[in-house]
Structures are given as C-alpha cells and as structure tokens.
Amino acid sequence: MSRVKISPLRSRSAEGKPDRLPSLARELVSLKVDVIVAATTPATQATKQASRTIPIVTISADPVGSGLVASLARPGGNVTGLSIVATEMTGKQLELLKEAFPKVKRVAFVKTPANPGLFDEAKVAAQALGLQIQSMEVQNLNELEAFLKSAISKHADALVVSNAVSSAYRGPIVDFAAKNRLPVMYGESESVEVGGLMSYGPNRADLYRRGATFVDKILKGAKPGDLPVEQPTKFELVVNLNAGKKIGLSIPQRVLLKADRVIK
Numbered sequence: 001m002s003r004v005k006i007s008p009l010r011s012r013s014a015e016g017k018p019d020r021l022p023s024l025a026r027e028l029v030s031l032k033v034d035v036i037v038a039a040t041t042p043a044t045q046a047t048k049q050a051s052r053t054i055p056i057v058t059i060s061a062d063p064v065g066s067g068l069v070a071s072l073a074r075p076g077g078n079v080t081g082l083s084i085v086a087t088e089m090t091g092k093q094l095e096l097l098k099e100a101f102p103k104v105k106r107v108a109f110v111k112t113p114a115n116p117g118l119f120d121e122a123k124v125a126a127q128a129l130g131l132q133i134q135s136m137e138v139q140n141l142n143e144l145e146a147f148l149k150s151a152i153s154k155h156a157d158a159l160v161v162s163n164a165v166s167s168a169y170r171g172p173i174v175d176f177a178a179k180n181r182l183p184v185m186y187g188e189s190e191s192v193e194v195g196g197l198m199s200y201g202p203n204r205a206d207l208y209r210r211g212a213t214f215v216d217k218i219l220k221g222a223k224p225g226d227l228p229v230e231q232p233t234k235f236e237l238v239v240n241l242n243a244g245k246k247i248g249l250s251i252p253q254r255v256l257l258k259a260d261r262v263i264k
Contacts, residue, residue, distance in 0.1 A: 014043070018140075018168050021046035029054060035218050037081075037211060040167050041066050041112075048079055055224040057081040057214045059207050061163050062118070063229050072229040080224040081214055083231050084163055084202050089187075090118050091125030093160055093200045096237065097185045098129050100198065100255045101158065104183070108151035109135040110144070110161045110173075118162055144169050148176050156182070163187035163201065170194060181247040189238040192263060197243045198251070202232035236260035 010031055012024040025046040028036055033054065038044035041060035048056060048068060058068060058081035069075035072083070098104055107126065111119050119135050126133040134154060136147040144165070151159065159182060161173055166186045174195045177184045186192060186199040210230060218224060239251055240263040256262060 018042050022049065025050040035215055037215065041068070042168065044068055044079065052078055054078060055218045057211050057218070059084060059211055061085050069229055075227065075229055076225045078224050080227040080229055082207050082210055083229055084207065085118065086202070086232050088121070089201065090121045090160070093185045093187065094122065094125045094129055094131065096198070096200055096255065097158055097160065097183065098131065100251055101183055101249070104131065104157040106132045106134070106154070106156045108147070108156040108159050109133055110138055110147060110159060110165045111135055112138055112162060112165055122160065138165055141169060141172065144172065152180055158182060159184040161186050166191045178243070178246060183249055189236065189261070192238045192240045195243050196240060197249070198237070198239045200237045201235060203234040203236045206234045207232060239263065
C-alpha cells in the first residue's frame with residue numbers, strides 16, 4: 001500500500017477582519033503546504049490570488065458566480081470543493097421568515113459580490129410571498145453599517161443576510177438586530193449560536209466532512225480541476241428562543257416543529 005506524505009496542519013484565521021485575508025493567504029503559500037482549505041468565498045479568492053498552483057478546497061457561496069471555478073462539473077485551475085448555495089435556498093429562507101412572522105412586509109437583503117445570483121432568486125421568492133425587498137451590496141463594515149441604518153429608516157421589518165456577510169460581520173449584525181428588535185434570517189448556524197435569531201442553510205459539519213474527502217483525493221494525486229464541485233445535500237433550520245425573547249418575539253410552534261435544532 002502506498003503512503004501519502006502529509007504536511008503538518010497549519011491554520012490561520014482572519015478573526016472577522018476580511019482585510020487580513022490576502023496576507024494570511026500569502027503566508028500559507030510561503031509555507032509550501034500541499035493543499036489549502038478555504039472556508040469562505042473571500043478566503044478562497046484571496047488564496048487563489050496568492051497561488052495558482054497549490055490545490056485549494058473551497059467551501060464557498062457561489063464558486064462559479066464568483067469566478068473561482070469555470071463550472072461545477074469542470075472546475076479547471078487549482079480550485080474545487082463545495083458550494084454552500086443550492087437552488088431555491090434563499091426562497092426557503094424567506095418562506096420560513098414569513099411563516100414565523102406573518103406581519104413581515106418589507107425585507108432588507110444584505111448581499112456581497114460573492115453571491116451574485118442570490119438576490120435574483122430572492123426577488124422571485126419575495127414576489128410570490130407578497131414581500132417588498134430592498135438590497136445593497138456590502139463589501140466592508142462601513143457599507144454594512146450604512147445599509148443597516150438605511151434598512152431601519154425605510155422601515156424594514158426583517159433582514160436576510162447572506163452567508164458571506166454573516167461570516168465576516170457576525171458580531172455587528174447580531175448586535176444591531178438585538179438593539180433594533182429586528183428578526184434576522186441567517187444562512188449559517190454559527191450566527192444563531194452566538195445570539196442570532198434563526199438560520200436556514202447547509203449543515204456545516206457535513207460540508208467539512210465532505211471537504212475532507214477532496215483533500216484526501218488531492219493528496220493521493222487527483223488534480224483539483226478534474227474534481228467536480230459538489231452542492232449541499234443536508235440543510236438545517238436552527239432557532240434561538242433566547243434571542244427571540246430578548247427582542248420580544250416568539251417563534252410559532254409550527255416553525256419550531258420544523259427546526260433541526262432549538263437553542264434555549
């Protein structure tokens with residue numbers, strides 16, 4: 001049986017500061033690692049910019065739309081992995097938000113260049129649900145703060161936050177929602193675990209396990225450009241009851257019965 005030589009595990013975190021990603025990516029590349037796992041779209045973009053040869057396993061919002069791969073079936077280049085966006089996911093988020101809070105009429109949608117197609121899907125779903133939707137592309141904390149203030153001034157009843165934004169600015173968004181007593185639907189459960197209200201999206205643990213299989217294949221000689229990008233297959237609804245109580249909102253029992261996890 002042949003043995004694969006594995007380099008020691010090296011990890012780096014931007015600690016919620018996206019501007020640090022390019023330097024961290026260059027640092028990892030300088031260590032001459034065998035493969036890099038990047039857990040967000042901005043992290044993958046920074047890593048790909050730093051190296052076009054080291055294999056990169058991404059877990060990101062929209063690998064095709066953000067230019068990380070040529071296509072899901074034939075990625076090409078040095079990036080492959082998993083997409084955390086699936087067809088109709090944003091529509092399901094709006095549907096659950098409306099079911100939990102029937103009085104919601106106006107929704108503010110926070111997006112980034114990392115997920116260009118999500119807002120188009122959101123508009124279609126919003127029209128079907130009788131919701132008005134406004135959006136802004138957010139690329140830094142100042143733009144996020146400006147949009148959140150605008151959402152309040154325009155009397156938004158709720159927010160939907162894309163994965164890329166909530167991953168980068170989790171703390172400020174959770175704090176803003178609590179201060180303004182605003183329900184927020186996130187795309188990843190980590191925000192709910194630190195005080196956000198509710199999330200619907202791919203099961204992250206499952207994505208990371210599947211990401212490990214890509215690393216294994218690459219270390220055994222597979223080329224990332226030949227490994228098709230996979231989409232999520234397991235989704236979860238997570239609700240934080242304590243967060244709801246703090247802002248004076250209760251989640252209907254019919255929604256709680258659909259939840260995969262309820263944080264009390």
